[in-house]
Amino acid sequence: MKCIGKSVLIFLCIFSLFSLTIYSPSTAMAAKAIPGSMAEKVPKVNAAFDVNKMGNMSDFDPSNPIIPTGDTIKIAVVWPFSGPGALNGEIAWIGFAWVAHDINKRGGIWVDGKKKLIEMIKADSMSKPDQAKKICERMVLQEKVNILVGTSGSNIQKIINETGATHKVLTVNIGSLADELNDATNFSRYNFMSSDSTEQIGRAMAYFYGQIRKKEKKFYILCQDYSFGHGLAEGFKTGLKEYYPEAQIVGEDYHKLFLTDFAPYLTKIKASGAEVIYTGDWTPDAGNLLKQSRQTGIMTPFANIFMDEPIMLHEVGVEGTKGLMHIDHYNMPNMFKNPGYVKYYSIWHKLWETKWKTAPFNSTLFAHGTGTIGSWTQQIYWMLSVVERAKSTDPEKVIKVWEGDTYKFVNGRIIKMRACDHKAIQDFEIAEYVTPEQQKVYFSIPPYHWFTGASGPGPAWLVPAAKALPWIDQKLERCADKNGWGE
Amino acid sequence: MKNKIINWFLWVGLIVIVAIIPKVFGAYYVSLIVTFAVFAVLSVSLNVLLGFTGLLSFGHAMFFGAGGYGTALALKHIAGLSLLSSVGIGVLSASVLALVLCPLVVRVSGTAFAMLHLAFAQLMYVLALKLRGITGGEDGIGNFPIPPFTIPGVVSFNMKGVPENFYYFAMIVLGLSVWLMWFFTKTPFGQIQVGIRDNAKRIDYLGFKVSHTKAVVYVVSAAFAGVAGSVYAIFHNLVSADGSLGVLVSFQPIINTMIGGVGSFFGPIWGTAIFQILEEIIVRFTDRVELVIGVTLILVIMFAPQGLAGWITTLKQRFFSASSHKLEKIS
Amino acid sequence: MDATTSMYVAQGIHGLAYGMVLFLIASGLNVIFGMMGILNLAHGAFFMLSAYFCYSVLNLTGNFWLALLLAPLFTAFFGIILERFFLRKMHAMGHMGELIMTLGVSLVILAAVKIFWGTENLPVKMPPILEGMVSLGGLEYPVYRLFIIGLAGVVLAIMTLLLYKTRLGKIVRAAVSDREMVNALGINIPVVFMVVFGVGTWMAGVAGVVIAPILTVFPGLADQVGMDAFLVVITGGFGSLLGAVIVSIIFGLLSSYGVQFLSQLAPVVMVGFMALVLAIRPSGLFGVKE
Structure with a gap:
């Protein structure tokens, strides 16, 4: 009886070990590329x-x-x-x-x-x-x-x-x-x-909210009033129709470039009951928009493409930058698990820390x-x-x-x-900004966070290229x- | 008589030089010279207004822009429009804008005139940015078709993609503009203008309507600014709010006029040339363009306030004219 | 207050706050023009310079109030230097000389800012005491914007007292209408003008510090706000403090309610109002006819 018990135990041990190897994350990842992603469509690059x-x-x-x-x-x-x-x-x-x-x-x-x-x-x-x-x-x-x-x-x-x-x-x-x-x-x-390109970005964002996140339903579009801003907005609207028909656009505004006062727009947004503000603004507009919204007590998250400038994020602080949804045209989920990339990243980051002592290259903007x-x-x-x-x-x-x-x-x-x-x-990456302690899921090498004074990319998702092909x-x-x- | 012959030779020489430039210097300098000519016409048009009525406009860009947008819109929307008529439409839109503003501006002078123009130019600028459907907003109107220059049944020159052909076209149009403005100032009408500037009351007593004549000069000046804007739009195949209506476009001819010298007809042309050469040199050597241009402006205005023309006269007096020197000493 | 009312009220206060920022910049411009007849195109550049000074003082001391005190003074100092050594000689040449001189100076300031502070977007944090919201009868409103309105009010009061209740104010007003006469009375006009120019740039400096925490300090700051201030002065009438106050507030309200009701045309509403005023009164709402 004892013998049987022992053998069962050993069997269980071996089995669990075996199953662990099979289902370990790394093998799972290597085994199946996300359908429609570049990894699937282009198995061998030139x-x-x-x-x-x-x-x-x-x-x-x-x-x-x-x-x-x-x-x-x-x-x-x-x-x-x-x-x-x-x-x-x-x-x-x-x-x-x-x-x-x-x-x-x-x-x-x-x-x-x-x-x-x-x-x-x-x-x-x-x-x-x-x-x-x-x-x-x-x-x-x-x-x-x-x-x-x-x-x-x-x-x-x-x-x-x-x-x-x-x-x-x-x-x-x-x-x-x-x-x-x-x-x-x-x-x-x-x-x-x-x-x-703009339409691609807008549709990728819409795909993310409709097919991956499936949470917020009310969107407000606030973009800069020129072809880039309008293009991003159009792309997002097309994408919502395609991937998220139950979503609702509660408002849509285009402001002039280098706007001084965002408060009137923000008050309108607040009254609209929007759950997410979709914006294509770049700095300084992006920074001023974020800053003034937090100052006006509006904590609604921004779905953004260029609201990632670290100096401005630091100014707003950890609390105010939490929850931002950033679509990125470079970063990839799990890139810090890629040894080649870590090597490349370290060369850059070390030079920034030790060598680049003159403005503007010594600023946090160039840290990563x-x-x-x-x-x-x-x-x-x-x-x-x-x-x-x-x-x-x-x-x-x-x-x-x-x-x-x-x-x-x-x-x-x-x-x-x-x-x-x-x-x-x-493909595109969309990342949610989380507090420095939670950034380890993304920034998986020491010091395990992007910055200490601001939220940064944490959980990240991949929008496969097939879902957001360029127009x-x-x-x-x-x-x-x-x-x-x-x- | 001798002088006249020499003058003739100079003019013929100038025309020959202008004609052979593309062959000798190549496409890059051709573009530079077209830009120069455009801004020279704009500056001269401002100076005609300033020099012959004493009215300084801080918003001449609106006529430049009206010309540009007029031409660009016409070429974009009217199929089969000829090159010359597209320029004509540009000039027409600048003139119409001036006519609309006429009743307003003949009532004011001096600072109010200058500032009023700054304000209205800003109005045009904001409209150009905001009416995206018509003006293309921040992006402007670009890539509109450019018709060839045709004399029906005789000859046709392709303009798009052949910088040389466009160069000749631009130089003829702009050169003609300068000549017309020069001619305008020499007519009896132009002479009345000088009288108005110096003593408006007297001219009034002589039986001329001061406000009417002022208005005529105003519209003429605007029309030629429109010519410059129109050619500029075709040259770049693009018209944009910043490039043709921005506040710096208004200030540029003022700077050119000041550098070249306010008093003379040809001063602004010299000023444009000097400023362009300066800019051309600066960008080759430094990123600090603002610093060098800023310091240059300050130095010019402090040490050569009469512009190049005034400066040369002063130099001449100091070094070459011993007699005047003596006189000074005696007195 | 119900949600809709509070939204409209909030827009009103936003308009007032923005109008007051405009007023702070425009009034300095107006003082300089009204008193001395100088068109100062470098005014916006001084405004930006002060924001940069504010950033530096804040970085060194960590005290916003000290920055509010010092930065405008530094700015005024540079303003006085400009007046004394550069602009004074321009007077004989009229507006063209001033235009080119002040344009040159604004370019030099822009270049200097880039050399000393770089091109990045610099942050200026507001003092903790002004952070957060305050409840106004059910409407949550940011304290800092109320502070802007209050501060501008104080500056306005000081200006009014200075101009209409003090000897200096009397001299300045007299000098504007008859310079020769005042000079003949033994008053040193150049010094008075230097002080006036200093006060004007000081006001631009105050505006620069006040706006720094809600905007980004970067080399484009001067262009961002400078032109609107010019339009306020033109619309309000040169030399009229009252005109500057009223038009600033109208511009502010038009821009916030414009966004509320006519979002796509918000900036056009403002310049449209300006065009209307100038069409009826070319020398501005409260301007004196020449």
């Missing part, structure tokens, strides 16, 4: 970022980047570097300087029968269309750059794209999200929109290199990877490689260039009769 091939970054200083000259691959960084929008230029610049430093340390890229270094050239758009046109033409005609990359602001990106199309120079859009940039009227073969900074940096890596594989800076050869190309970012995000209209397909303009001949995957 190229991936390999952290082990990175050059030595220890002497990288964004304030004094080493810029090679001579016979180089010239890339114009078209961003505002002066005027009120200069911060955006600095955010872009650190990414460009970082990538150039890395690639140059590796010895450059083999193009047109020769190994060439990367030369990044600042092209100050001052956020003004006429200045942008001037500077783009100078870059193309005088500096003879190979690629023009932009920018914050769809009106400026439009000018970059047009200049590229006129002079047959490659242009890349990594920062402007307006869908109309690549519609039937504005599409140019020479332009690649490797950024995400995630979010928009991460997205821009990886898009530049992707662009150069395409050039490397095309073995040429000749636009025609680059276009050939990039159309339909797939690439894996350092944090595991897979991105695909839709061939017909040059727009990027990718496709059927009027564009190249896209006629193509589905969302461009097939």
Whole structure:
């Protein structure tokens, strides 16, 4: 009898061990990719970022980047570097300087029968269309750059794209999200929109609330009054119809850019009984909106895309930032469980802690290199990877490689260039902001939180790419009769 | 007589230089020169108003913008519109705006005139931003079709994508504008204006309606600002609130006029050239554009308040004219 | 109060608070123009500069009240330097000279701000005592906005007393109408003007500190509010303190009720009102005809 008992016990032990191995989270994850996600749709990518091939970054200083000259691959960084929008230029610049430093340390890229270094050239758009046109033409005609990359602001990106199309120079859009940039009227073969786009973001957010979270039902839309804000709002409305028909939009407003007083809007929102405020505002509007809402005693969560600027989050504090729902075009759930990414992250974060002592790069804004900074940096890596594989800076050869190309970012995000209209397909992450103690679920490496003074991403969900494919303009001949995957 | 011949030679020389620039310098400088010409016309139009009526406008951008939006809207919505008529529509919309404002502005002068224009330009700016359906809001109107320049049955020049062709078109239109304004100031009518500026009462006694003549100059000035705006819109294939109605667009011609010299007809053209060259140099060497331009403005206004023209005269007096120097000493 | 009423009342107080911020900036501009005839385009830049000073003082001492005291004084100091060494020479050249000088100065201030503080968005925390809400007959309203209204009221009272009850005020008012005469009486006009300019920039400075906790301190702050202040002065009439107060409040109310009822056209309502006033009275609501 005793013997039987023992053997049963042993059997149970073995069984439980066995079952544990089978159902351990890691195997479960590896076993099934989320239906419709990039991991499922693109089992094998054409190229991936390999952290082990990175050059030595220890002497990288964004304030004094080493810029090679001579016979180089010239890339114009078209961003505002002066005027009120200069911060955006600095955010872009650190990414460009970082990538150039890395690639140059590796010895450059083999193009047109020769190994060439990367030369990044600042092209100050001052956020003004006429200045942008001037500077783009100078870059193309005088500096003879190979690629023009932009920018914050769809009106400026439009000018970059047009200049590229006129002079047959490659242009890349990594920062402007307006869908109309690549519609039937504005599409140019020479332009690649490797950024995400507005309708996609809006629909992904709607999918999340309707199909994943299934909690709040009353939404208020408050966006900036220009094509980007309207685009995000339209996308969200389309998405709600599609994925969340029982949801209700209790109000919809568009405020002017750089608004001073949000209080009247907030009072209206409060009276509407909204459970979630959906906003596409970027700083400073995003910060002022959040700040003034908390000051006015309105604690409604914001579903946002750019309300992630850490300085502003710190000012509002842990309590006020709790519950924000942030959609991210770079971060991925479980990215801190990916050793390659942790290595990459640590290089960046350590440099920030120890090396970058001059403003603005010493600010908390640059501490993690995630979010928009991460997205821009990886898009530049992707662009150069395409050039490397095309073995040429000749636009025609680059276009050939990039159309339909797939690439894996350092944090595991897979991105695909839709061939017909040059727009990027990718998954999205939506994360709920929680107090620093609860951030361990996301930030799974020491110190187990993003910041101590503000809430940050905790639980995170993946919206599969298939549910939020970029808008496709059927009027564009190249896209006629193509589905969302461009097939 | 000799002077006249030399003048003729200079003019012919200038036209030849303008004509061969695209061949020699290439597309980039062609764009620079078109921008220069646009702002030179805008500055001269402001200076015509200022120099011949003493009225300083802080909102000349609204006519520039009206021209731009007029042309852009016309090209976008009217199919088969010819290039010249699209410019005409721009000029017309600027003139109509000026006519609407006329009864108002002939009542005021001096500071009130300046500020009234600042206010109305701001009104136009806000309207352009808010009426998204018409003006495209913050994004403006872009990518509208640009018709070729055609003389029916004779010749047709493609404008879109051929910077050279557009350059010639722009230079002819803008050059003609400057010449017309110059001609305008030389007519007896223009001379009456100078009289009004100096002594309005006297002119009134001579039997001229002061307010009427003021209004005519006002509309003429607005119309030419409209020409500049219209050409600028076609040049960029884009018209935007910030780029054509913003407050800096209003201040730019004032700065140009001041740098070049208020007193003379050609001063603003020089001023535009100097400012553009300056900007062109600065952006190549530093990110601190605001600092350099700010300091330059302060220095100019402190040490060369009469502008370039005044400065050169002073220099001449100091170094070349010994006799005047002596006279000064004696006195 | 039921929900709807309290919403309308809240919008009214929002309008008043925003109007008072506008008033603080506009009145400084108005004092400088009304008393000295100078168009100060750098006014918005001074307003921004003060917000930056506020950030620095707050960072060093942690005391908001000290920042409220010091930052406007620093700002006024720079204002006085501008008047004494730069603007005074411009007077002979009329508005064109002033325009270019003050435009130049505002660009230099913008550049200086970027050099010393960088381009990031800097936070300014409000003092704990002004945080939170207070109940006004059932309506929960943020204390800080009431504080803005109160402070602007105090500044208005000081201005009125200074102008109409003191010797300095008399001199200033006399100097505006007849400079030669006052000069002949042995009063040092340049010094009086310097003081007036200082007071004007001080008021911009107060506005800069007051607004810092509800907005972001960044290099675009001057453009964000500066133009509205100019429109207040133009609509209210140059040199009229009463005009500035009334138009500020009207602008504030129009913008908050505009959002409530005509959301898409809110900014247009404001400029529309301005256009209407100027069409009837080109020199402003309370402006003196030239």
